[in-house]
Amino acid sequence: MRFIKVFFSIIVIILIIGISAYYFLPKLVADQVMDKVAVELQDSGQLETIKNEINNDPQLQAFIEEGKNVDSSKLPFQTKEEATRVLVKKFNVSDLKDFQTKAKNGMTAEEKQEIFSKLENTLTEEEMLALKVLAYKELSK
Numbered sequence: 001m002r003f004i005k006v007f008f009s010i011i012v013i014i015l016i017i018g019i020s021a022y023y024f025l026p027k028l029v030a031d032q033v034m035d036k037v038a039v040e041l042q043d044s045g046q047l048e049t050i051k052n053e054i055n056n057d058p059q060l061q062a063f064i065e066e067g068k069n070v071d072s073s074k075l076p077f078q079t080k081e082e083a084t085r086v087l088v089k090k091f092n093v094s095d096l097k098d099f100q101t102k103a104k105n106g107m108t109a110e111e112k113q114e115i116f117s118k119l120e121n122t123l124t125e126e127e128m129l130a131l132k133v134l135a136y137k138e139l140s141k
Contacts, residue, residue: 051139053106064139067132075130083134090122
Protein backbone atom coordinates (compact mmCIF):
# COMPACT_ATOMS: atom_id res chain seq x y z
CA MET A 1 0.00 0.00 0.00
CA ARG A 2 2.81 2.39 0.89
CA PHE A 3 4.57 1.54 -2.39
CA ILE A 4 1.48 2.50 -4.39
CA LYS A 5 1.23 5.89 -2.63
CA VAL A 6 4.90 6.64 -3.33
CA PHE A 7 4.54 5.48 -6.93
CA PHE A 8 1.50 7.72 -7.57
CA SER A 9 3.20 10.65 -5.82
CA ILE A 10 6.18 10.31 -8.14
CA ILE A 11 3.87 10.10 -11.18
CA VAL A 12 2.02 13.27 -10.08
CA ILE A 13 5.31 15.14 -9.58
CA ILE A 14 6.55 14.08 -13.03
CA LEU A 15 3.26 15.20 -14.59
CA ILE A 16 3.47 18.58 -12.86
CA ILE A 17 7.05 19.07 -14.08
CA GLY A 18 6.07 18.01 -17.62
CA ILE A 19 3.08 20.33 -17.78
CA SER A 20 5.14 23.21 -16.37
CA ALA A 21 7.85 22.62 -18.98
CA TYR A 22 5.23 22.52 -21.75
CA TYR A 23 3.82 25.92 -20.77
CA PHE A 24 6.91 27.80 -19.60
CA LEU A 25 9.73 26.48 -21.81
CA PRO A 26 8.49 28.13 -25.05
CA LYS A 27 8.22 31.47 -23.24
CA LEU A 28 11.74 31.13 -21.88
CA VAL A 29 13.16 30.24 -25.32
CA ALA A 30 11.25 33.09 -26.98
CA ASP A 31 12.52 35.58 -24.41
CA GLN A 32 16.12 34.43 -24.90
CA VAL A 33 15.87 34.55 -28.70
CA MET A 34 14.28 38.01 -28.63
CA ASP A 35 16.92 39.37 -26.27
CA LYS A 36 19.77 37.93 -28.35
CA VAL A 37 18.44 39.21 -31.68
CA ALA A 38 17.65 42.66 -30.28
CA VAL A 39 21.13 43.03 -28.78
CA GLU A 40 22.83 41.79 -31.97
CA LEU A 41 20.87 44.17 -34.17
CA GLN A 42 21.48 47.16 -31.90
CA ASP A 43 25.17 46.48 -31.29
CA SER A 44 26.07 45.79 -34.90
CA GLY A 45 24.17 48.75 -36.33
CA GLN A 46 22.19 46.36 -38.52
CA LEU A 47 18.88 47.73 -37.31
CA GLU A 48 19.57 51.00 -39.11
CA THR A 49 20.73 49.11 -42.20
CA ILE A 50 17.51 47.08 -42.22
CA LYS A 51 15.42 50.24 -41.79
CA ASN A 52 17.25 51.89 -44.70
CA GLU A 53 16.78 48.82 -46.90
CA ILE A 54 13.05 48.80 -46.15
CA ASN A 55 12.77 52.53 -46.83
CA ASN A 56 14.47 51.99 -50.21
CA ASP A 57 12.28 49.05 -51.24
CA PRO A 58 8.79 50.06 -52.43
CA GLN A 59 7.46 46.49 -52.17
CA LEU A 60 8.48 46.21 -48.50
CA GLN A 61 7.15 49.69 -47.78
CA ALA A 62 3.77 48.79 -49.29
CA PHE A 63 3.73 45.56 -47.29
CA ILE A 64 4.39 47.38 -44.01
CA GLU A 65 2.05 50.30 -44.78
CA GLU A 66 -0.85 47.84 -44.50
CA GLY A 67 -0.27 47.91 -40.74
CA LYS A 68 -0.53 51.69 -40.46
CA ASN A 69 -4.18 52.20 -39.51
CA VAL A 70 -5.00 48.91 -37.80
CA ASP A 71 -6.49 48.58 -34.32
CA SER A 72 -3.78 46.39 -32.79
CA SER A 73 -5.84 45.57 -29.69
CA LYS A 74 -7.78 43.00 -31.72
CA LEU A 75 -4.68 41.26 -33.07
CA PRO A 76 -3.14 38.07 -31.62
CA PHE A 77 -0.07 39.95 -30.36
CA GLN A 78 0.95 43.56 -29.75
CA THR A 79 4.61 43.40 -28.72
CA LYS A 80 7.83 42.16 -30.27
CA GLU A 81 8.18 39.66 -27.44
CA GLU A 82 4.75 38.18 -28.10
CA ALA A 83 5.50 38.04 -31.83
CA THR A 84 8.75 36.22 -31.11
CA ARG A 85 6.90 33.64 -29.03
CA VAL A 86 4.50 32.99 -31.90
CA LEU A 87 7.32 32.72 -34.45
CA VAL A 88 9.33 30.37 -32.21
CA LYS A 89 6.30 28.12 -31.87
CA LYS A 90 5.45 28.11 -35.59
CA PHE A 91 8.93 27.95 -37.14
CA ASN A 92 11.87 25.76 -36.28
CA VAL A 93 15.11 27.34 -35.12
CA SER A 94 16.92 26.69 -38.42
CA ASP A 95 14.22 28.61 -40.35
CA LEU A 96 14.49 31.57 -37.99
CA LYS A 97 18.30 31.56 -38.23
CA ASP A 98 18.01 31.38 -42.02
CA PHE A 99 15.69 34.43 -42.00
CA GLN A 100 18.14 36.29 -39.77
CA THR A 101 21.16 35.39 -41.92
CA LYS A 102 19.43 36.48 -45.11
CA ALA A 103 18.34 39.76 -43.53
CA LYS A 104 21.85 40.34 -42.20
CA ASN A 105 23.57 39.70 -45.53
CA GLY A 106 21.04 41.48 -47.72
CA MET A 107 18.38 39.70 -49.73
CA THR A 108 17.60 39.28 -53.37
CA ALA A 109 14.04 39.74 -54.59
CA GLU A 110 13.71 35.95 -54.79
CA GLU A 111 14.83 35.50 -51.17
CA LYS A 112 12.38 38.17 -50.00
CA GLN A 113 9.57 36.42 -51.88
CA GLU A 114 10.59 33.07 -50.40
CA ILE A 115 10.43 34.48 -46.87
CA PHE A 116 7.06 36.16 -47.55
CA SER A 117 5.72 32.87 -48.87
CA LYS A 118 6.91 30.94 -45.81
CA LEU A 119 5.37 33.53 -43.51
CA GLU A 120 2.07 33.62 -45.38
CA ASN A 121 1.85 29.82 -45.52
CA THR A 122 2.59 29.39 -41.82
CA LEU A 123 0.95 32.37 -40.11
CA THR A 124 -2.71 33.29 -40.01
CA GLU A 125 -3.95 36.46 -41.68
CA GLU A 126 -4.29 38.14 -38.27
CA GLU A 127 -0.74 37.17 -37.29
CA MET A 128 0.61 38.58 -40.57
CA LEU A 129 -1.29 41.81 -39.96
CA ALA A 130 0.09 41.97 -36.42
CA LEU A 131 3.63 41.63 -37.82
CA LYS A 132 2.93 44.47 -40.25
CA VAL A 133 1.68 46.66 -37.40
CA LEU A 134 4.81 45.92 -35.34
CA ALA A 135 7.08 46.59 -38.32
CA TYR A 136 5.31 49.88 -39.02
CA LYS A 137 5.62 50.97 -35.38
CA GLU A 138 9.30 49.98 -35.29
CA LEU A 139 10.10 51.89 -38.49
CA SER A 140 8.17 54.95 -37.30
CA LYS A 141 10.31 55.38 -34.20
